[in-house]
Amino acid sequence: MFYAGYRRLLYAPLSREIHSLRTRSGDLPEGFKFFPEFLSISEQRILLSAALSKLDSTETKQARKQRRDFITNHPREHRTIEDIFLPDAYYSFQEGHYDGVIRHYREMHLSSWPVDQNPGLSFILARLQRLYPTSNTQTHLLHLSSVGEILGHVDNIEASGTWILGVSLGAARVLRMESTSHPEDFFEVLLPSGSVYLQMDSVRYDYNHSVLKAGDFLGREIKAGQRVSIMVRDRKEVPTFNS
Numbered sequence: 001m002f003y004a005g006y007r008r009l010l011y012a013p014l015s016r017e018i019h020s021l022r023t024r025s026g027d028l029p030e031g032f033k034f035f036p037e038f039l040s041i042s043e044q045r046i047l048l049s050a051a052l053s054k055l056d057s058t059e060t061k062q063a064r065k066q067r068r069d070f071i072t073n074h075p076r077e078h079r080t081i082e083d084i085f086l087p088d089a090y091y092s093f094q095e096g097h098y099d100g101v102i103r104h105y106r107e108m109h110l111s112s113w114p115v116d117q118n119p120g121l122s123f124i125l126a127r128l129q130r131l132y133p134t135s136n137t138q139t140h141l142l143h144l145s146s147v148g149e150i151l152g153h154v155d156n157i158e159a160s161g162t163w164i165l166g167v168s169l170g171a172a173r174v175l176r177m178e179s180t181s182h183p184e185d186f187f188e189v190l191l192p193s194g195s196v197y198l199q200m201d202s203v204r205y206d207y208n209h210s211v212l213k214a215g216d217f218l219g220r221e222i223k224a225g226q227r228v229s230i231m232v233r234d235r236k237e238v239p240t241f242n243s
Helices: 007-008 039-056 059-075 121-129 201-206
Strands: 021-023 032-037 094-096 102-110 137-153 163-171 173-179 186-189 194-202 206-211 216-217 220-221 229-235
Touching: 021 201, 039 059, 039 102, 039 121, 039 137, 039 163, 137 173, 163 201, 194 201, 201 206
Parallel strands: none
Antiparallel strands: 021 186, 032 194, 094 102, 102 137, 137 206, 137 229, 163 194, 163 229, 173 186, 173 206, 216 220
16 A cells, blocks of 8 residues: 555656666656655755764774764864765775675664654654655665775565665765666666655566766766665565464
């Protein structure tokens, strides 16, 4: 069953600007929806600060102290979203994921958001939830370093269900979606900070997705920088059997 308001959001105007989309056919497949400016700058700041706080809480006391000391000794104005990040050296990035798909990253599975410590966060989360096709979800935070990347893969079909929603915060990167059976069938979307995409059904199961390193995209330079992806997936339904 669709969440209330989902159909209206699903068919909201989508990006077709030449600088943000490259595809062989000229159209996005039916199972992919893109909302390039879903979050305002203030909403991005709140959500990114909350995500980084949760990620930081998983690291050692020494690492957290080093970050506090840096902030004390290097006060900065957060003029852009990227300014919220500290230099790469102040985060404990892992070089490679156990399955070899993600490089230079840190991550966590999120059980709850610190809504009490972040005024406005509950409103932002409610806006995002109206995009969810179903309500039984799980959330994953993924922080890529300035040189981090995600190689092409299909998410474990045993670990989640039929849809994946991604929120981009920080440096823009290119998302590449490539058919697993016909590699010539692909599309690429530039994911700016504050954008949201939703992949469902055949696009979830039959396309490899990757997040490319910084580089050139349709004549535009994509500068290196850190980013946090908030990945929301539906939980896979477990069949029940009557005794």
